[in-house]
Amino acid sequence: xxxxxxxxxxxxMFTIGVIGVILRRNALVTFMSLEMMFNAANLAFVxxxxxxxxxxxxxxxxxxxxxxxxxxxxxLALMVAxxxxxxxxxxxxLSSLKG
Amino acid sequence: MLLSxxxxxxxxxxxxxxxxLIPVIGLLLNLMLGRRFxxxxxxAIASLAAGGSFVVAVLLTLALTRHPEGFTYTxxxxxxxxxxxxDWAFRVDTLxxxxxxxxxxxxxxIHIYAIGYMHSDVRxxxxxxxxxxxxxxxxxxxxxxxxxxxxxxxxxxxxxWEGVGLCSYLLIGFWFEKGKDGLGNAKAAKKxxxxxxxxxxxxxxxxxxxxxxxxxxxxQTVFAQVERVAQSLPWVLPAMTLFMLLGVTGKSAQIPLYVxxxxxxxxxxxxSALIHAATMVTAGVYLVARSSPLYEVVPLAQNTVAWVGxxxxxxxxxxxxxxxxxxxxxxxxxxxxxxxxxxxxxxxxYVAGIFHLVTHAFFKALLFLAAGSVILGMEHSAEHxxxxxxxxxxxxxxxxxxxxxxxxxxxxxxxxxxxxxALALAGVAPLAxxxxxxxxxxxxxxxxxxxxxxLILAAFLTAFYMGRQVLMVFFGKPRTPAAEHAKESPPVxxxxxxxxxxxxxxGGLLNFPGSHTLGHWLEHTFHTVEEGHFVWAIAGGxxxxxxxxxxIAWLIYGRKPQTSPKxxxxxxxxxxxxxxxxxxxxxxxxxxxxxxxxxxxxxxDFLTHPVDLGVIDGIGNGLGSLTRxxxxxxxxxxxxxxxxxxxxxxxxxxxxxxxxxxxxxx
Numbered sequence: 001x002x003x004x005x006x007x008x009x010x011x012x013m014f015t016i017g018v019i020g021v022i023l024r025r026n027a028l029v030t031f032m033s034l035e036m037m038f039n040a041a042n043l044a045f046v047x048x049x050x051x052x053x054x055x056x057x058x059x060x061x062x063x064x065x066x067x068x069x070x071x072x073x074x075x076l077a078l079m080v081a082x083x084x085x086x087x088x089x090x091x092x093x094l095s096s097l098k099g
Numbered sequence: 100m101l102l103s104x105x106x107x108x109x110x111x112x113x114x115x116x117x118x119x120l121i122p123v124i125g126l127l128l129n130l131m132l133g134r135r136f137x138x139x140x141x142x143a144i145a146s147l148a149a150g151g152s153f154v155v156a157v158l159l160t161l162a163l164t165r166h167p168e169g170f171t172y173t174x175x176x177x178x179x180x181x182x183x184x185x186d187w188a189f190r191v192d193t194l195x196x197x198x199x200x201x202x203x204x205x206x207x208x209i210h211i212y213a214i215g216y217m218h219s220d221v222r223x224x225x226x227x228x229x230x231x232x233x234x235x236x237x238x239x240x241x242x243x244x245x246x247x248x249x250x251x252x253x254x255x256x257x258x259x260w261e262g263v264g265l266c267s268y269l270l271i272g273f274w275f276e277k278g279k280d281g282l283g284n285a286k287a288a289k290k291x292x293x294x295x296x297x298x299x300x301x302x303x304x305x306x307x308x309x310x311x312x313x314x315x316x317x318x319q320t321v322f323a324q325v326e327r328v329a330q331s332l333p334w335v336l337p338a339m340t341l342f343m344l345l346g347v348t349g350k351s352a353q354i355p356l357y358v359x360x361x362x363x364x365x366x367x368x369x370x371s372a373l374i375h376a377a378t379m380v381t382a383g384v385y386l387v388a389r390s391s392p393l394y395e396v397v398p399l400a401q402n403t404v405a406w407v408g409x410x411x412x413x414x415x416x417x418x419x420x421x422x423x424x425x426x427x428x429x430x431x432x433x434x435x436x437x438x439x440x441x442x443x444x445x446x447x448x449y450v451a452g453i454f455h456l457v458t459h460a461f462f463k464a465l466l467f468l469a470a471g472s473v474i475l476g477m478e479h480s481a482e483h484x485x486x487x488x489x490x491x492x493x494x495x496x497x498x499x500x501x502x503x504x505x506x507x508x509x510x511x512x513x514x515x516x517x518x519x520x521a522l523a524l525a526g527v528a529p530l531a532x533x534x535x536x537x538x539x540x541x542x543x544x545x546x547x548x549x550x551x552x553x554l555i556l557a558a559f560l561t562a563f564y565m566g567r568q569v570l571m572v573f574f575g576k577p578r579t580p581a582a583e584h585a586k587e588s589p590p591v592x593x594x595x596x597x598x599x600x601x602x603x604x605x606g607g608l609l610n611f612p613g614s615h616t617l618g619h620w621l622e623h624t625f626h627t628v629e630e631g632h633f634v635w636a637i638a639g640g641x642x643x644x645x646x647x648x649x650x651i652a653w654l655i656y657g658r659k660p661q662t663s664p665k666x667x668x669x670x671x672x673x674x675x676x677x678x679x680x681x682x683x684x685x686x687x688x689x690x691x692x693x694x695x696x697x698x699x700x701x702x703x704d705f706l707t708h709p710v711d712l713g714v715i716d717g718i719g720n721g722l723g724s725l726t727r728x729x730x731x732x733x734x735x736x737x738x739x740x741x742x743x744x745x746x747x748x749x750x751x752x753x754x755x756x757x758x759x760x761x762x763x764x765x
Contacts, residue, residue: 022746
């Protein structure tokens with residue numbers, strides 16, 4: 001399959017992710033959209049790595065996955081803490097730092 | 100202690116730093132350990148410190164008799180900047196030892212006296228803990244004064260000059276929470292400090308000019324270059340000497356800066372005696388005498404000094420006639436006598452000036468201390484004799500001469516020493532004041548007839564107001580219960596009085612006509628020493644004037660003594676407005692208030708309200724509100740909506756990427 005298909009899927013996934021982050025108010029869904037963007041990037045990495053027959057892109061994907069896992073752990077913990085105080089995970093209600 | 104490089108002509112000269120160090124050790128002992136000492140030990144340490152200084156001064160004097168040329172003892176280099184080297188060096192010569200002997204000798208007697216006086220004073224004022232503080236200050240004063248008189252350069256002299264000013268301030272404000280409205284003493288101390296500061300400013304300017312023209316502060320280096328500078332920079336010496344005179348008028352309480360000294364009487368009596376009569380206030384006279392090579396080449400400055408002195412002598416003497424407070428009379432008398440000394444050194448009669456300085460230190464210290472003894476007696480009876488005389492005690496001012504009278508019988512020893520001091524001050528032969536004043540008058544007679552007449556008039560008034568004071572205080576009948584029950588002071592107070600009385604009586608021998616011991620002694624220091632003539636006409640005339648003054652005082656105050664403290668002064672009716680002027684100090688304080696202080700306050704108010712609060716604060720507050728306006732404007736960007744931030748980031752990334760793409764595709 002040509003590289004174009006992979007990249008097109010990656011762009012579609014990334015756009016869905018961006019739209020999800022911007023439009024959805026539920027923090028969990030925002031998180032999932034973020035993961036979608038990570039994976040879109042990962043897909044592009046892998047596709048290019050395959051296309052150019054190098055390993056560095058593959059390696060980078062592993063790196064992104066570990067960091068994403070750590071980020072999710074921190075993010076979920078934050079969310080639990082926020083839910084405990086606010087009884088909600090609506091990101092629009094978390095606006096107490098407004099200037 | 101570093102040893103001086105040059106060989107000492109006499110090993111005794113190496114002792115000179117101890118005239119300063121011994122009082123410093125005394126004050127440190129009392130300062131650090133004094134809390135555990137009792138009053139006797141504190142007083143003994145302080146007196147021994149002053150006495151130790153005196154012993155060193157005596158040893159130095161003895162060494163000087165063998166090596167009269169003197170010696171400069173360098174302890175260390177104080178500062179060396181480029182070409183300017185200032186040493187911390189002590190000058191031992193015939194002039195400085197005279198000053199050392201007077202300061203430490205009279206100082207020691209006053210320390211001893213103060214043990215007794217302050218014992219009652221701290222209790223009368225209700226704070227015995229301040230006893231120690233008093234002696235610490237007193238020792239600090241002796242140390243500073245010693246630095247002043249032993250300095251071998253003007254900068255070191257200035258250190259002492261400022262040091263004694265500080266001690267004066269601290270001791271005038273010793274009972275800083277007392278006085279009128281609880282502020283009176285503090286205000287008096289502040290006034291002394293600020294007025295002195297004006298004078299010090301003049302001295303500083305003189306020193307700046309000296310540095311500019313001579314490049315040195317050392318006495319000998321400067322004096323050696325006087326000829327050269329007088330020719331190359333003719334404006335330097337007049338400017339320098341006249342600015343120096345401003346310093347002299349501040350420290351030695353001359354017109355126009357004398358106003359602080361009468362107020363300085365707020366300090367305890369030993370302070371008035373030591374600092375404001377015998378020693379510190381003579382620093383100006385010493386400065387002019389020490390700077391004689393500078394003044395001698397500037398007749399203008401000499402004339403100015405002489406006129407300032409003569410005018411001060413007569414002016415202050417008129418005020419003294421109208422005063423009612425026993426210490427205020429002595430204060431104005433001190434100003435007047437300082438005028439005599441300043442006039443003498445201005446006329447180039449240095450020996451006469453220093454001679455009068457020495458004798459004045461004896462009899463004026465005596466008078467102040469005896470006045471203190473009188474005040475003690477009055478206070479004592481006001482406190483202990485209260486039973487049976489319940490009314491009238493509270494308001495009886497123990498320093499007001501109208502409340503005294505008849506103390507001759509109550510305090511006989513104080514009376515006799517007071518009489519000796521008063522006669523010496525009035526210039527009655529053969530007491531000390533007669534000889535020294537006579538020398539000044541002789542010098543004035545050949546210098547300027549007007550000054551001579553002014554000084555003769557001042558001498559007459561001196562005799563008159565001293566007669567008035569003695570008659571009001573000691574003769575007649577007691578006018579208040581406090582005077583009725585006054586008691587003689589304890590021996591620790593009276594013994595120094597007796598010693599000072601002996602000195603006042605015999606002080607004339609120092610420079611007795613014919614032998615002129617002091618004149619020959621000072622010859623080694625001064626360039627030119629006036630020849631000590633003894634003119635019988637002047638001596639007889641001044642004696643006649645003094646006796647006449649006393650006689651008139653007796654006619655007015657002695658024949659019919661007043662009986663009530665409320666009675667008007669007998670001079671009030673015949674003199675009218677003139678007496679009012681004398682009693683009100685010729686309204687000088689009021690004039691200064693209106694001419695200097697009030698405009699200054701108005702100006703300060705102008706700088707405060709429109710300028711500082713308006714302009715300066717306006718700039719600050721304006722910057723503040725501007726920043727706040729901007730911050731609230733920018734703050735609106737922080738909406739608190741995470742999704743908005745995400746969108747902003749997206750737009751930013753798109754913009755940057757778009758730009759990079761544009762660059763790549765171009």
